[in-house]
Amino acid sequence: xxxxxxxxxxxxxxxxxxxxxxxxxxxxxxxxxxxxxxxxxxxxxxxxxxxxxxxxxxxxxxxxxxxxxxxxxxxxxxxxxxxxxxxxxxxxxxxxxxxxxxxxxxxxxxxxxxxxxxxxxxxxxxxxxxxxxxxxxxxxxxxxxxxxxxxxxxxxxxxxxxxxxxxxxx
Numbered sequence: 001x002x003x004x005x006x007x008x009x010x011x012x013x014x015x016x017x018x019x020x021x022x023x024x025x026x027x028x029x030x031x032x033x034x035x036x037x038x039x040x041x042x043x044x045x046x047x048x049x050x051x052x053x054x055x056x057x058x059x060x061x062x063x064x065x066x067x068x069x070x071x072x073x074x075x076x077x078x079x080x081x082x083x084x085x086x087x088x089x090x091x092x093x094x095x096x097x098x099x100x101x102x103x104x105x106x107x108x109x110x111x112x113x114x115x116x117x118x119x120x121x122x123x124x125x126x127x128x129x130x131x132x133x134x135x136x137x138x139x140x141x142x143x144x145x146x147x148x149x150x151x152x153x154x155x156x157x158x159x160x161x162x163x164x165x166x167x168x169x170x
Contacts, residue, residue, distance in 0.1 A: 001016055001036065002016050002017070002020070002032070002033055002035075002036025002037050002039075002040060003036040003037070003039035003040035003043065004040065005040065005098070006036075006037060006039075006040025006041055006043070006044055006098050006101070007040055007043055007044055007047075013037065013096075013097075013098055013125075013129075014129060016033070016036075017029075017033045017125065017126060017128075017129025017130060017132075017133070018129050018130075018132050018133035019133060020032055020033045020129065020130050020133060021033075021129060021130035021131060021132060021133020021134040022133040022134065023133075024130070025130070025134050026127070026130050026131050026134045026142075027130075029129075029130030029133060029134065030123075030126045030127040030129075030130040030131070031126075033122075033125075033126035033129060033130055034122050034123060034126035034127075037122045037125070037126060038118065038119065038122060040098075040101075041098075041100075041101040041118055041122070042101075042115070042118070044098070044101035044102045044105065045101040045102070045104060045105035045111065045114065045118075046105065047102065047105065048101065048102040048103065048104065048105025048106040049105035049106070049108060049111075050105075052102060052105060052106040053065075053106060053108065056068075056106060068106075068107060069107045069108060071107075072103065072104065072107035072109055073107055073108075073109050073110075078163070079113075081160045081161075081163045082160075083113060083117055084156060084157070084160040085157060085160050085161060086100070086104070086114070086117055086121070087117045087120065087121045087153075088121075088153050088154070088156065088157035088160070089121075089157075090117065090118060090121025090122055090124075090125065091120075091121045091122075091123070091124040091125060091150075091153055092124070092125075092150060092153055092154060092157065097121075097125075101114075101118070124146070124149065124150070124153075127146065128146055128150075131143070131146065
């Protein structure tokens with residue numbers, strides 16, 4: 001179900017992830033959520049990469065397509081910051097990230113960079129949603145570890161966006 005909701009983006013991954021925690025508990029729910037999200041996001045990337053580019057090139061000229069691709073992939077100087085932003089979008093619970101894999105695949109963002117970030121980024125979301133579904137306990141150490149990690153990554157995300165904006169302005 002989790003893989004299907006990524007491909008059919010109107011279905012909320014929040015609901016599916018929380019239900020996974022309710023049905024299977026934190027550990028098994030998080031693992032199943034993560035596996036489903038990985039299958040769905042790799043499929044979405046492939047659809048964007050192999051089919052989406054053909055569709056976009058039909059409707060837009062090459063100049064517009066290459067502008068979009070440069071915008072997403074950026075320069076070599078800002079690649080590490082863009083990777084941090086993509087990771088943060090996948091990890092932080094604030095962003096709807098299902099469309100991201102379509103957009104990254106459409107821009108032909110290198111899969112060798114995207115896959116490890118995808119795999120690590122979904123650990124936080126899968127664990128967090130399963131934890132919510134299993135019942136949040138503020139006395140549990142896991143709650144505070146997740147809370148501090150999300151807060152830290154939110155700060156890193158803001159810093160990375162500022163760095164890209166500063167580098168792009170130069």
